[in-house]
Amino acid sequence: MTPEFALQYLINALSLGSLYALMALGMAIVFGVLRLVNLAYGELIMVAGYTLFVLNDSPLPWLVLAAIAVAMAMLASALTERIAFRPVRVNSLNAMLITSFAVSTLLQNSALLLVSPRTRAVNVPGVLSENLAIGGFTVSMSNILTILVSLALLFGLNLLLRRTTLGIALRAAADDFPMTRMLGVRADRVIATAFAISGLLAGVVALFWVARIGSVTPTIGAGPLLIALIATVIGGMSGLSGAIVGGYLLGALNVGMQLLLPQGLLDYRDAFTFAIVILVLLVRPQGLIAGRFAARVA
Amino acid sequence: MLTVTGVEARYGAIVALREVSLTVDEGELVALVGSNGAGKSTTLAVIAGLHRATRGSAAFEGTSLLARAPEDVARLGISLVPENRGIFPTLTVAENLRLGSYLRRDGAAAVRRDLDGLFERFPVLGQRRNQPAGTLSGGEQQQLAIARALIGKPRLLMLDEPSLGLAPTLVDRVFELVAELHRAGVTILLVEQNVRRTLEVADRAYLLRTGRMEASGKPSDLRSLVDIESVYLGGGPTASAASSATAASAPGEVPG
Numbered sequence: 001m002t003p004e005f006a007l008q009y010l011i012n013a014l015s016l017g018s019l020y021a022l023m024a025l026g027m028a029i030v031f032g033v034l035r036l037v038n039l040a041y042g043e044l045i046m047v048a049g050y051t052l053f054v055l056n057d058s059p060l061p062w063l064v065l066a067a068i069a070v071a072m073a074m075l076a077s078a079l080t081e082r083i084a085f086r087p088v089r090v091n092s093l094n095a096m097l098i099t100s101f102a103v104s105t106l107l108q109n110s111a112l113l114l115v116s117p118r119t120r121a122v123n124v125p126g127v128l129s130e131n132l133a134i135g136g137f138t139v140s141m142s143n144i145l146t147i148l149v150s151l152a153l154l155f156g157l158n159l160l161l162r163r164t165t166l167g168i169a170l171r172a173a174a175d176d177f178p179m180t181r182m183l184g185v186r187a188d189r190v191i192a193t194a195f196a197i198s199g200l201l202a203g204v205v206a207l208f209w210v211a212r213i214g215s216v217t218p219t220i221g222a223g224p225l226l227i228a229l230i231a232t233v234i235g236g237m238s239g240l241s242g243a244i245v246g247g248y249l250l251g252a253l254n255v256g257m258q259l260l261l262p263q264g265l266l267d268y269r270d271a272f273t274f275a276i277v278i279l280v281l282l283v284r285p286q287g288l289i290a291g292r293f294a295a296r297v298a
Numbered sequence: 299m300l301t302v303t304g305v306e307a308r309y310g311a312i313v314a315l316r317e318v319s320l321t322v323d324e325g326e327l328v329a330l331v332g333s334n335g336a337g338k339s340t341t342l343a344v345i346a347g348l349h350r351a352t353r354g355s356a357a358f359e360g361t362s363l364l365a366r367a368p369e370d371v372a373r374l375g376i377s378l379v380p381e382n383r384g385i386f387p388t389l390t391v392a393e394n395l396r397l398g399s400y401l402r403r404d405g406a407a408a409v410r411r412d413l414d415g416l417f418e419r420f421p422v423l424g425q426r427r428n429q430p431a432g433t434l435s436g437g438e439q440q441q442l443a444i445a446r447a448l449i450g451k452p453r454l455l456m457l458d459e460p461s462l463g464l465a466p467t468l469v470d471r472v473f474e475l476v477a478e479l480h481r482a483g484v485t486i487l488l489v490e491q492n493v494r495r496t497l498e499v500a501d502r503a504y505l506l507r508t509g510r511m512e513a514s515g516k517p518s519d520l521r522s523l524v525d526i527e528s529v530y531l532g533g534g535p536t537a538s539a540a541s542s543a544t545a546a547s548a549p550g551e552v553p554g
């Protein structure tokens with residue numbers, strides 16, 4: 001393997017892994033406080049994607065459009081929490097799980113009805129299709145930006161969760177929600193914050209995901225939802241670091257498959273990736289980072 | 299200050315509390331004793347808003363407590379240190395304490411001062427302030443749980459089995475601490491299985507048995523009754539050894 005090839009692989013893996021990590025984190029942050037696997041998570045990506053499609057002809061600079069798309073994903077996340085999850089929260093976890101499935105179906109069908117079942121092209125800013133030459137190497141701008149933006153987001157989120165009282169309350173709620181409330185922290189506030197952060201992550205993921213594909217469909221969220229689920233499970237569901245580790249690992253696996261598999265088998269890349277995931281879980285059913293939910297999961 | 303009247307509570311079809319009534323006056327140290335499963339913890343859970351009562355009433359300084367969310371009960375100045383201690387294992391000691399002062403509105407300087415006072419009283423918490431609370435020993439976790447409640451300056455402090463699962467010397471320390479807080483004027487509702495020790499420090503006590511108030515009064519009045527029932531109530535060395543075994547199996551627990 002030449003150095004150039006190795007660097008290329010590393011950047012591809014880091015870039016895809018960053019996206020996967022953000023996807024997984026957005027799912028894990030809600031799971032942490034509510035123990036809810038939010039099946040409508042992928043639709044937040046869809047909402048941001050269609051926002052970009054609707055704004056295709058807008059004269060505004062792309063960064064502004066991107067901010068609007070992210071804001072829409074956050075809004076969708078906060079609204080689904082307020083309208084769909086909060087009323088059933090006191091009933092049971094199963095009620096919430098089914099509700100999240102219903103919300104997912106509802107949002108997908110809205111896109112089918114209001115836009116179209118067909119693929120819709122989305123304008124991608126030129127900078128994302130440029131290449132960058134560093135030394136003798138050529139790397140794609142899209143990959144570099146994905147990595148940089150993801151790292152910045154992870155860094156900012158870490159700061160929020162460690163330095164602000166609300167962030168600390170969010171982590172405390174993942175440890176012991178009733179106790180957090182007994183200290184005076186409002187449950188609604190913590191949960192709404194978790195959903196807003198989840199929406200923010202989904203929105204940013206959507207920007208890069210849609211840019212990679214160049215289009216949006218009503219089912220665009222299905223892939224990211226599956227990835228987020230698998231990454232959190234192999235990461236260990238032990239908290240947020242597990243999701244990040246799982247995301248990067250899945251990204252590296254995926255890019256590795258692309259590299260190692262012979263041409264004829266490339267179509268089955270996902271099957272190979274998931275086979276490895278199953279192997280990992282056979283050896284470590286608690287996930288790579290065993291945490292406090294391990295006993296519950298097992 | 300606190301008045302609980304005729305409270306009934308259920309877990310599904312099982313009736314945990316049949317008719318529980320009690321009062322706590324300002325500055326008092328009131329004990330609630332009884333055997334395992336008598337309903338002591340459930341009584342505290344009902345007051346704290348964690349468990350719904352199916353009948354009866356509870357009020358704190360005239361404000362009804364039933365049907366109130368835990369965070370709203372906390373905002374009235376009621377603090378519960380639960381049986382499992384309820385510390386946040388992945389948060390540092392300092393972060394646990396920071397959340398304890400979540401409802402304080404008298405400024406960071408005052409909180410800072412109180413925190414220094416707590417670190418003086420519990421030096422180990424000061425030394426380990428940047429460690430995850432889950433790495434503390436059982437006794438240290440209990441200190442943290444009590445310190446976290448105190449930093450919030452509660453008007454009523456409810457302690458659920460603070461001596462559970464601790465080594466005998468630490469049990470002494472806990473009871474000394476409770477007596478000390480009482481002398482300092484903190485109103486305390488104490489739930490304990492260690493009946494003899496509890497009756498030594500309490501102003502008044504209630505004896506709970508299978509969800510009913512069996513007796514109440516001054517510790518001296520209850521003592522004779524408790525001796526007769528000591529077979530059920532435990533409180534001797536055997537019983538506390540058994541309870542520490544239960545505590546050790548709880549997740550994240552390090553036996554004292």
